[in-house]
Amino acid sequence: MVAIRFIAADGSEQTIDATCGISLMENAIANGIEGIVALCGGNAYCGTCRVHVEPDWRAVTGLVTEMEEPMIEASGDTHPGVRLSCQIEVSPALEGLVVRTPESQE
Amino acid sequence: MSTVQARGCPVHQGRDDRKSARLADANLAPAENARVVGSFAAGREILRSSKVRQAGAGAEMVDLSRPDEISFFFLDGDQHRKRRAAVAGLFAPKTIVTRHRAVMDRTMDSIIASLQERGAAPLDELSWQMAVDVAAEIIGLTESDSNVNLAKRVRAVLDSSVSHNPSMLKKLLFRALMMIRVGRFWKHDLLPVIEARRKEPKDDVISYMVKENYSRKGMIMEALSYGGAGMMTTREFIVMAAWHLFEKPALRERFLSGDEEDQFAILEEILRLEPVASLLHRRAVEKTDSTTRGGAMAEDETVCISIRDANVDEAITGPCPFELDPDRAKRMKVVGPYMSFGDGPHRCPGAQVALHETRVFLDRLLRLPGIRLEAEPDILWNPQIQGYELRGAVVACDQG
Numbered sequence: 001m002v003a004i005r006f007i008a009a010d011g012s013e014q015t016i017d018a019t020c021g022i023s024l025m026e027n028a029i030a031n032g033i034e035g036i037v038a039l040c041g042g043n044a045y046c047g048t049c050r051v052h053v054e055p056d057w058r059a060v061t062g063l064v065t066e067m068e069e070p071m072i073e074a075s076g077d078t079h080p081g082v083r084l085s086c087q088i089e090v091s092p093a094l095e096g097l098v099v100r101t102p103e104s105q106e
Numbered sequence: 107m108s109t110v111q112a113r114g115c116p117v118h119q120g121r122d123d124r125k126s127a128r129l130a131d132a133n134l135a136p137a138e139n140a141r142v143v144g145s146f147a148a149g150r151e152i153l154r155s156s157k158v159r160q161a162g163a164g165a166e167m168v169d170l171s172r173p174d175e176i177s178f179f180f181l182d183g184d185q186h187r188k189r190r191a192a193v194a195g196l197f198a199p200k201t202i203v204t205r206h207r208a209v210m211d212r213t214m215d216s217i218i219a220s221l222q223e224r225g226a227a228p229l230d231e232l233s234w235q236m237a238v239d240v241a242a243e244i245i246g247l248t249e250s251d252s253n254v255n256l257a258k259r260v261r262a263v264l265d266s267s268v269s270h271n272p273s274m275l276k277k278l279l280f281r282a283l284m285m286i287r288v289g290r291f292w293k294h295d296l297l298p299v300i301e302a303r304r305k306e307p308k309d310d311v312i313s314y315m316v317k318e319n320y321s322r323k324g325m326i327m328e329a330l331s332y333g334g335a336g337m338m339t340t341r342e343f344i345v346m347a348a349w350h351l352f353e354k355p356a357l358r359e360r361f362l363s364g365d366e367e368d369q370f371a372i373l374e375e376i377l378r379l380e381p382v383a384s385l386l387h388r389r390a391v392e393k394t395d396s397t398t399r400g401g402a403m404a405e406d407e408t409v410c411i412s413i414r415d416a417n418v419d420e421a422i423t424g425p426c427p428f429e430l431d432p433d434r435a436k437r438m439k440v441v442g443p444y445m446s447f448g449d450g451p452h453r454c455p456g457a458q459v460a461l462h463e464t465r466v467f468l469d470r471l472l473r474l475p476g477i478r479l480e481a482e483p484d485i486l487w488n489p490q491i492q493g494y495e496l497r498g499a500v501v502a503c504d505q506g
């Protein structure tokens with residue numbers, strides 16, 4: 001288990017005990033993080049699981065992958081730390097990770 | 107047909123609310139050599155594996171050396187990813203709200219006006235118009251003489267392309283008839299758009315095909331694949347959802363008084379129980395490992411993932427899997443439609459589009475003064491697409 005902090009657009013925070021080996025999105029859904037919608041269930045096809053990774057963590061979570069690009073582009077979200085949380089696998093290296101959820105996932 | 111008790115959940119004495127299950131049980135025909143996978147977890151793992159390829163639905167007969175002539179339904183790997191990426195924006199939630207929603211509203215205005223004038227109409231005719239108009243906008247079929255004629259021409263090709271024609275003479279006649287129908291579709295619907303998009307590209311599938319220099323055959327195949335995948339499926343789903351809602355006053359009341367999220371939850375739960383597509387075939391190009399029971403595949407093995415079984419897998423549905431319970435998915439923290447739109451790289455791009463148009467259609471229809479289901483549909487089995495077809499439902503409303 002690793003601790004991951006989600007900060008919503010209104011500033012409210014929730015820290016979850018995330019399970020390694022599954023995606024950040026799955027962990028968020030399992031813990032009732034409201035800012036994550038995840039309509040396509042983790043296939044990188046809906047863009048409704050977007051998170052904004054805090055600057056210090058971007059090197060650890062990595063860059064947007066080719067799989068993620070089309071839906072991020074279609075969402076119009078140009079935040080420099082944007083990622084699809086369904087494409088981030090939780091690992092011990094993410095202990096203490098901080099991400100923000102956008103105001104809307106549409 | 108009404109709710110049956112007999113096949114309900116034995117432990118919890120729950121209901122079996124499914125209308126299509128009996129017919130599917132009697133008719134489903136997985137490919138002969140295929141191992142059937144019914145577990146949700148194993149099915150999902152296989153569909154997401156990079157070591158599997160499309161199988162069934164004629165996939166083995168497709169000439170993969172001519173990717174510009176085949177629908178991306180049959181492609182895999184990088185070629186597939188590139189094509190999906192090129193059209194991904196057309197299906198994004200934002201595009202649905204900012205662009206397709208207007209088409210849905212406009213179509214519904216004309217469906218309602220015509221229904222009120224006639225007093226009654228076949229439900230599958232109305233749902234077909236909605237499904238065609240919305241998919242046509244995405245594909246780019248916007249230069250036809252009228253949307254009603256477009257719907258008729260597409261229906262003539264797609265509905266007849268799945269009929270049985272056993273004798274040789276009938277086969278030849280059928281082929282000739284198909285060529286005429288496809289020819290009409292090409293001349294009246296596809297060609298005018300191609301010419302228009304050559305001059306001025308837009309954001310639609312045909313503009314992409316024009317840019318990539320698809321052959322005439324390739325364009326027809328792709329446009330009709332979208333037709334089959336997006337129009338025929340949505341037509342059936344709208345009628346099925348309407349049937350459930352007409353039959354269950356409390357559910358209808360909840361649908362009409364609920365917010366969009368709750369309306370989607372109801373529709374997704376109906377789709378879980380009544381998936382329009384039932385079987386997905388995949389072949390492993392190399393051995394796959396798995397921690398899920400039934401998820402590992404031997405090299406060259408073909409599996410048939412049963413969407414119907416996966417959707418009622420108690421490991422993921424919780425108890426009473428055959429009961430229509432719109433709160434289930436949220437409670438179980440699963441995506442609402444379960445496996446009904448497939449999973450992995452080929453997961454239906456039109457899933458959200460289909461749910462939105464069904465919601466808009468039913469929300470408007472069910473609010474009409476005097477609306478009633480005058481005749482229930484007959485539920486038929488289409489062996490070619492391995493799915494149900496609902497024909498003969500008639501809706502009526504106050505004339506005015």
Ligand code: HEM
Nearest residue numbers: 178179241335336339340343382383447448452454456460
């Ligand atoms: C209730 C309605 C619908 C259902 C149940 C449905 C179901 C499915 C399923 C199960 C697949 C996966 C096939 C596979 O894995 O082999 C699929 C793929 C597809 N669907 Fe849908 N669909 C619906 C509506 C739509 C709509 C509205 C469109 C477009 C306007 C659409 C376009 C497609 C396309 C193009 C594919 C092929 C994707 C690929 O191979 O990558 N579908 N659909």
Ligand code: FES
Nearest residue numbers: 042044046047086
């Ligand atoms: S869950 Fe759909 S893109 Fe991540």
